[in-house]
Amino acid sequence: MTKGNFPVEKLKGIETPFYYYDTDLLKKTLKIVKEETKKYGFIQHYAIKANANRRILELIATEGFGADCVSGNEVNAAITAGFPASKIVFAGVGKTDKEINMALDLNIFCFNVESMPELAVINELAAKKGKTAQIALRINPDVDAHTHEYITTGLNENKFGLSMAHLDNVIDVLKLLKNVNLIGLHFHIGSQIEDINIFEPLCKRVNELQDLFEKREVKIEHINVGGGLGIDYDAPDSHPVSDFQGYFELFHKNLKVRDGQIVHFELGRAIVAQCGALVTKTTYVKQGESKTFVIVDAGMTDLIRPALYQAYHKVENISSNLPMKKYDVVGPICESSDVFVKDYELNETQRGDMLVLRSAGAYGEIMASQYNCRELPKPYFSDKI
Numbered sequence: 001m002t003k004g005n006f007p008v009e010k011l012k013g014i015e016t017p018f019y020y021y022d023t024d025l026l027k028k029t030l031k032i033v034k035e036e037t038k039k040y041g042f043i044q045h046y047a048i049k050a051n052a053n054r055r056i057l058e059l060i061a062t063e064g065f066g067a068d069c070v071s072g073n074e075v076n077a078a079i080t081a082g083f084p085a086s087k088i089v090f091a092g093v094g095k096t097d098k099e100i101n102m103a104l105d106l107n108i109f110c111f112n113v114e115s116m117p118e119l120a121v122i123n124e125l126a127a128k129k130g131k132t133a134q135i136a137l138r139i140n141p142d143v144d145a146h147t148h149e150y151i152t153t154g155l156n157e158n159k160f161g162l163s164m165a166h167l168d169n170v171i172d173v174l175k176l177l178k179n180v181n182l183i184g185l186h187f188h189i190g191s192q193i194e195d196i197n198i199f200e201p202l203c204k205r206v207n208e209l210q211d212l213f214e215k216r217e218v219k220i221e222h223i224n225v226g227g228g229l230g231i232d233y234d235a236p237d238s239h240p241v242s243d244f245q246g247y248f249e250l251f252h253k254n255l256k257v258r259d260g261q262i263v264h265f266e267l268g269r270a271i272v273a274q275c276g277a278l279v280t281k282t283t284y285v286k287q288g289e290s291k292t293f294v295i296v297d298a299g300m301t302d303l304i305r306p307a308l309y310q311a312y313h314k315v316e317n318i319s320s321n322l323p324m325k326k327y328d329v330v331g332p333i334c335e336s337s338d339v340f341v342k343d344y345e346l347n348e349t350q351r352g353d354m355l356v357l358r359s360a361g362a363y364g365e366i367m368a369s370q371y372n373c374r375e376l377p378k379p380y381f382s383d384k385i
């Protein structure tokens with residue numbers, strides 16, 4: 001029996017819970033992103049934090065994409081998987097001296113700088129090495145991403161980025177620093193942005209800020225507009241690939257790109273989310289007072305998004321074709337928030353039935369923890385099982 005895209009018989013033999021990746025869908029997605037970016041000469045850096053699984057990184061690196069990293073270990077993971085240092089950008093509000101030194105030694109493409117003190121430290125550490133670090137300023141564009149408050153990053157008072165009010169001062173300081181070279185402006189307004197029109201105000205803001213830098217006679221070679229394109233968690237089968245065409249076209253139409261300027265993107269979720277599923281087995285079906293609980297062997301330790309951001313993942317019973325019944329699907333972890341879905345229709349479920357949590361390729365496996373002394377879920381790939 002196969003249900004949807006899941007080879008149920010093959011999966012049955014694997015110890016649950018585990019992540020299952022559809023490599024064909026990943027490759028198809030990468031091909032589309034490559035075609036759409038090529039149209040406009042855009043450069044895409046995959047945001048490693050969405051999924052740093054070694055094989056996934058290798059598949060993405062093979063296609064020639066760059067990497068967007070937010071820690072020193074992510075920079076290492078990118079290099080190990082085959083991303084060239086010349087295509088690595090490094091963001092993050094709390095880069096340590098150790099991380100900065102490592103990235104300087106590797107000669108990464110660009111540091112996305114998030115504060116004045118960080119700028120001073122990068123300058124100082126680069127000077128000690130007799131180097132000049134290429135930097136972009138991460139600017140808070142004060143654009144509302146209309147997404148969950150925990151994944152919105154572009155509003156003015158936020159731990160990320162430099163506020164626009166400080167830019168004149170930043171430019172003054174930059175002129176005095178000898179070991180940093182400003183090559184770009186960087187923005188990232190948030191994640192899981194489903195309405196692409198939300199990126200329009202970002203483009204407008206980028207255009208205005210370009211004028212400001214031009215007035216101050218500062219040349220900007222690179223514009224990095226970050227990531228954040230959302231995916232369809234409700235209907236992964238009808239929308240396995242996000243609207244990359246509309247997304248890149250919107251930036252092409254709305255950004256006033258200067259001569260010779262290159263536009264960069266840092267998509268994470270939209271690249272990897274739909275290719276992954278968390279596969280779990282039903283341990284017990286428990287009758288409550290008015291509800292029925294399906295207790296599965298995966299929990300918030302394997303996929304924390306529902307507990308952390310009230311996120312929804314479509315759940316399917318791939319072992320059953322019985323009529324639909326309503327359940328709460330919960331994990332075994334000793335936390336009340338360890339709930340995947342409530343009052344949810346599944347094919348009638350029995351002990352041992354295999355369930356899949358869809359669209360779990362981004363911010364899934366990478367966020368797994370060992371709370372309750374649990375084992376980390378292992379990854380399996382459709383072309384290798």
Ligand SMILES: *Cc1c(COP(=O)(O)O)cnc(C)c1O
Pocket residue numbers: 047049050068070091188190191192226227228229266267268269270
């Ligand atoms: C998380 C992050 C991204 C990727 O965001 P997605 O929503 O997964 O596309 C891009 N850039 C930066 C700086 C980030 O922190």
